[in-house]
Amino acid sequence: MKYRFKPSETFWESFYNLPPNQKDSTRRAWQIFKQNPFDPRLRPHKIHRLSAYYGRTIYAVDIENDLRAVFYIEGDCVVTVDIGTHDIYKG
16 A cells, blocks of 8 residues: 655654654664555554554554654554654553
């Protein structure tokens, strides 16, 4: 499926607060993510706690050690919700 991508304002705020090396890692991962958000190299996984909180299936992908991007799918649109450490899973 061909997806459209819509980053949330929270995602951009969190991204701009990352150190330069994590921004670079995110940009590299984005090249993979925009081709397929479920590419196994990004280790996509459901976040059950956030899914229950938001009432929709929420996924995360691994960018690097403790850096995750959180997103959901709405039709053909991938909405990136946030990026950060595991703390973003708390909702």
